[in-house]
Amino acid sequence: MPHYDWIWGDPPPLLKRHSEVKHALLRNYLIDYFLTLVSMPQQDKIQLTIVDGFCGGGLYQNESGQEVPGSPLVILEAIREAEVLVNVRQERRKPIKIDVELICIDDCSYALDYLGHVLDERGYGGGVAKGLIKLVKGKFADHCGAAIQRAHSRSPRSGRALFVLDQYGYSAVPMSCLRDIFAKLKHAEVILTFYIDSLISYLNEKNLADFELSTGMCSSVCAADLDEIKQSPRWRVQLQSSLYQSLTSQCSAQFYTPFFIRPERGHGDFWLLHLSQHWKARDVMATTHWQHHNHFAHYGKAGFHMFSTGYIGKIDDENRLQMGFDFSEVAATVCKETMMAQIPAMLFEGADGMTFEQFFLGLINTTPATRNMVEATLLELHQSGEIIVMDDAGDASKARVKLKADNVLRLPSQRTFNFSI
Ligand SMILES: C[S@@+](CC[C@H](N)C(=O)[O-])C[C@H]1O[C@@H](n2cnc3c(N)ncnc32)[C@H](O)[C@@H]1O
CATH class of the missing domain: 1.10.10 (Arc Repressor Mutant, subunit A)
Known part of the structure; x- marks a missing residue:
């Protein structure tokens, strides 16, 4: 799992290709999300709050040396793009206003400082000054309650909010935060990064206990049985399946998609979980995957019950790769059949x-x-x-x-x- 250093004056950190994929998903999903929300031409404003809970410094360079935006800029650019698309598509007399307050949280002051400069340089300084973009220093878990409160007071009836929780590993988002989000905000959605490979690869009694303690998640894995579990040729599949079931059943979201991304060299698979309370939100995310299938790989089966056998990058300890489900036209035909x-x-x-x-x-x-x-x-x-x-x-x-x-x-x-x- 990558770690980034943002120091103003130094070149931005390197972003690997698979993390660019994460940003492409976020951008495409946000645009589809806004377009779904403003489907009625008489509507002239939608109001919501977006919380970027692990926002980072806002800028990277990619493997070809080009500057590429981090998640806060991806979010802000997606808002502008969606506004333009809606106004063109619907030939509106009165332009649509997507009224978002963006709350950026990070526990590293260097990253936040860097982000402040980047926002300024890209023309978002006014948004920061007006409080439409908030930069908050601290741990997401400590600020989650206030962010929920803020989202609720801005949209008390719709409870519309999106939480982008792009943690480094797997233990910085407690289940209690997710449960609070879904209990207090009727139309909340969460996009959660979860480095399942790092958890599984180093899983032992101590790591499992630490993970359970910091997230409050009760896994159905018994620490004493771990050595025995790892003797099975399919232990990775079984552990992934079991952790996935525990997470989705305990976070209290009604709907979820477990799409996951695999780095090119086959190490460090991570989940991008989309969690929501409404089937339509889940459907928009699934549609995004089909529309932008070049970017995403989703390891699983084609029809229903695709998780009954688990889904995983490495099917066994010999590192044989399981075929990916790639949202292509062929995948659509197989899915239908x-x-x-x-x-x-x-x-x-x-x-x-x-x-x-x-x-x-x-x-x-x-x-x-x-x-x-x-x-x-x-x-x-x-x-x-x-x-x-x-x-x-x-x-x-x-x-x-x-x-x-x-x-x-x-x-x-x-x-x-x-x-x-
Ligand atoms: C994977 S990077 C985020 C990248 C960013 N979302 C993007 O896509 O450009 C994780 C960020 O989370 C920050 N961080 C680590 N632990 C944190 C915590 N408990 N609460 C908030 N931020 C945290 C790190 O300083 C780092 O900037």
Whole structure:
């Protein structure tokens, strides 16, 4: 996991290619997020708070020697870009205003000092002077409560806030912070970096205890069994799966995506977890991944339950690489075919069927597919007679392009089902 030094007067620190990928995801997601929020042309302002909890010094040089922005600048540039895009696309008479207060927290005074200079140089000095960009020195965990309070007082009804938590390792974001964010802000979202490889590679009784103590996360890993667990050829897969389950079940977010990034040389995989309270937020993130698939790799399976076997860079201790799921057109086809085969089997359980909404919400966390992709697959299965979609009068629906949330999905009666799929 990289460490950066920002000293004003020295060249900015080096940013590796896989960290540029992280910034590309953040920029693309923010633009998609703003465009989703301002879909109504009569709206002329959206107000929210963004907390960059581990903001850094704001500037790097990349592997080709070019200056590239750090997360605070990525956020500020994405706001400007989204404003321009909305105004052009919607041909607005009154331009949209994306009213963001950006709270930048870092516990290193050099990094904050550097960021202050960078913001000034890039024309954001006025924003800092007016308090629209706040620079806060200290640990994220110590300032999280105040940031939540601030976001709440700016948007008491919508509770709209985004927390970018780009920690160095895996232990600087306590579960209690995540739970507070989701308890107090109705539309909060978190993008959390988690260096799963560093945790797993050096996992022993002491590290596990330290990790649990600093994050307040109870893993289901038993320290006394660690030596034995590591004898299994699939121990990395099993540990990743188990830690992922513990984190997602204890952070109290209802929806999540576990996309992860792998450095070129195969060491230091990290998760970029997107956590939210609303399916739509999760869907926007999944759509971002499909739209910008060149950047991201998501190791997992194509259809539903992609985490049942775990997902990981190194499938065993011989460092054999598992194939990545890459959000390409081929991946979309495989994803669809997998869902086509899985869905009838999944509907077999409930004799009375289930609504599209129940089906989708129950499975969203387990698939890279977006709502549109699941909907299109269901409609195709309905048209080929593999499943039945019923409208609210109980008749077979004539829907071809859209499903309603309360449409009921079920298997045709007397269907013989092949369990070998
Ligand atoms: C990975 S760097 C962040 C990079 C930045 N988000 C970006 O994308 O440009 C992590 C930053 O977190 C800071 N840091 C480390 N521990 C911290 C903590 N507990 N609270 C707040 N900041 C912390 C470090 O000084 C460093 O600047």
